[in-house]
Amino acid sequence: MAASLLRGRLTRxxxxxxxxVLGAALxxxxxxxxxxxxxxxxxxxxxxxxxxxxQVEPDTLSSGNTIVSAFQSGxxxxxxxxxxxxxxxxxxxGTWTHGFLPGITRVSAPIVPNGPFDRVSDPAVAxxxxxxxxxxxxxxxxxxxxxxxxxxxxxxxxxxxxxPVTVNADSGTDKTxxxxxxxxxxxxxxxxxxxxxxxxxGNLIQMSxxxxxxVTxxxxxxxxxxxxxxxxxxxxxxxxxxxVPLDNANETAVGAFxxxxxxxxxxxxxxxxxxxxxxxAGNLRSGPLPTAEIDGAGRVFVVWSxxxxxxxxxxxxxxxSSSTDGVTWSAITRVPIDATNSGRDHFIPGLxxxxxxxxxTAHLVLTYYFYPVSNCSQSTCQLDIxxxxxxxxxxxxxxxxxxxxxxxxxxxxxxxxxxxxxDYISTxxxxxxxxxxxxxVATAPSGSVFNEAMFTTSxxxxxxxxxxxxxTAARENVPPGINNxxxxxxxxxx
Numbered sequence: 400m401a402a403s404l405l406r407g408r409l410t411r412x413x414x415x416x417x418x419x420v421l422g423a424a425l426x427x428x429x430x431x432x433x434x435x436x437x438x439x440x441x442x443x444x445x446x447x448x449x450x451x452x453x454q455v456e457p458d459t460l461s462s463g464n465t466i467v468s469a470f471q472s473g474x475x476x477x478x479x480x481x482x483x484x485x486x487x488x489x490x491x492x493g494t495w496t497h498g499f500l501p502g503i504t505r506v507s508a509p510i511v512p513n514g515p516f517d518r519v520s521d522p523a524v525a526x527x528x529x530x531x532x533x534x535x536x537x538x539x540x541x542x543x544x545x546x547x548x549x550x551x552x553x554x555x556x557x558x559x560x561x562x563p564v565t566v567n568a569d570s571g572t573d574k575t576x577x578x579x580x581x582x583x584x585x586x587x588x589x590x591x592x593x594x595x596x597x598x599x600x601g602n603l604i605q606m607s608x609x610x611x612x613x614v615t616x617x618x619x620x621x622x623x624x625x626x627x628x629x630x631x632x633x634x635x636x637x638x639x640x641x642x643v644p645l646d647n648a649n650e651t652a653v654g655a656f657x658x659x660x661x662x663x664x665x666x667x668x669x670x671x672x673x674x675x676x677x678x679x680a681g682n683l684r685s686g687p688l689p690t691a692e693i694d695g696a697g698r699v700f701v702v703w704s705x706x707x708x709x710x711x712x713x714x715x716x717x718x719x720s721s722s723t724d725g726v727t728w729s730a731i732t733r734v735p736i737d738a739t740n741s742g743r744d745h746f747i748p749g750l751x752x753x754x755x756x757x758x759x760t761a762h763l764v765l766t767y768y769f770y771p772v773s774n775c776s777q778s779t780c781q782l783d784i785x786x787x788x789x790x791x792x793x794x795x796x797x798x799x800x801x802x803x804x805x806x807x808x809x810x811x812x813x814x815x816x817x818x819x820x821x822d823y824i825s826t827x828x829x830x831x832x833x834x835x836x837x838x839x840v841a842t843a844p845s846g847s848v849f850n851e852a853m854f855t856t857s858x859x860x861x862x863x864x865x866x867x868x869x870x871t872a873a874r875e876n877v878p879p880g881i882n883n884x885x886x887x888x889x890x891x892x893x
Contacts, residue, residue, distance in 0.1 A: 456821030469522035478893030479518030487557035491829035502562030529589030530612030536577035545572035571599025578633035585639035587661035601885035602627035602648035608662035627885035636697035642725035677706035681780030684817035696757035714744035714773035733869035744773035751826035761792035762862035766836030781805035797865030833859035
């Protein structure tokens with residue numbers, strides 16, 4: 400196993416539904432008190448073909464007090480990055496080591512040994528408790544086209560990583576994700592599942608399963624009808640059922656499909672809801688991809704940005720739905736970050752659920768980006784990071800808190816889809832019940848050199864009790880075929 404270069408030490412859930420509806424004016428505004436942050440990585444690459452110093456799009460996962468994060472480093476304007484960076488904490492988020500994955504891209508040397516691909520994107524983290532292996536799935540890119548799916552493995556607690564293992568080598572792939580079955584009593588304990596979609600085949604949803612800690616991967620499989628989608632995030636219930644929330648390919652609906660036989664077969668998508676999306680101002684790259692997590696009893700809940708509660712759809716709230724089986728889903732409920740007439744816009748959420756909690760006492764922490772004023776321009780938009788939490792399985796919420804900001808959007812990496820902090824971010828609980836969100840924070844560039852790097856809250860965020868209750872929306876009629884929309888731009892999400 401070729402070890403990655405460690406670059407030194409720098410000092411990721413169900414849901415009880417609200418029975419009462421509070422008026423929009425009762426929702427509190429975020430507490431404007433930035434939290435102390437710790438920088439956990441920065442972009443060291445110098446290749447002239449991508450933007451430096453930029454880091455975007457983190458995922459995280461925790462097991463006990465180990466938290467592993469992975470993210471793009473050195474963002475290309477038209478897709479992908481110079482390499483995938485990682486940052487690992489073995490003390491619950493107090494201190495972090497960081498480095499970069501070897502053997503992936505042609506431009507990663509001399510930081511780490513280089514590999515055969517031009518770029519890489521879309522990292523996601525998993526832990527296989529049966530084989531004691533950490534996994535980072537990512538999307539290799541040749542030119543500007545996805546070139547399959549790969550997984551990097553760590554057998555020493557996320558400190559060093561080997562050259563990638565090929566999961567799939569098809570051209571046209573996008574949006575990789577990975578999850579493992581970590582319940583020792585599950586009939587499929589130790590199975591790991593990688594999900595991606597293939598633009599070249601109409602955004603076809605595909606899955607592959609490993610039973611040996613990610614060393615080898617099974618044949619790619621589709622849903623029963625070969626449906627389309629994007630942004631799937633597999634979650635594994637304690638009984639071994641795998642539930643995969645995702646958007647349809649046009650990002651106009653959110654749904655989920657599942658496997659009850661260890662990945663041998665996958666059902667068609669059940670629609671959770673139509674998406675009412677407000678496009679963020681300021682040329683910010685943002686979309687309503689879901690963030691999904693699971694509680695200790697196996698209740699899955701999904702959060703996405705949605706404008707249905709806002710007058711004329713003028714901005715987005717964060718909304719959620721939950722399910723115990725991936726088939727029947729609760730009504731869409733608004734996270735009460737602030738009043739629906741606040742003028743604020745909320746997007747790019749990263750959800751954590753403490754898996755040592757469940758039901759009406761499940762603890763949740765949600766990290767997200769927001770604009771204090773939705774109606775802004777590229778020169779006036781102020782980008783902030785916020786957090787909100789619940790100790791009642793999302794029945795009630797505490798007051799939201801501003802974590803970081805404001806930032807100017809032009810401080811962010813530039814892409815063909817707008818200025819970028821990531822198509823997703825992530826939050827994870829440690830063993831002590833404190834959550835660490837990982838997110839991109841930027842300051843003003845120095846000439847052509849950016850200053851956009853990975854940060855977390857220094858002390859984490861504890862779930863806070865509160866009494867704020869979000870409104871619940873009535874069910875909608877779903878048009879036939881909404882799950883199989885397949886007109887997504889193949890270059891929108893790398």
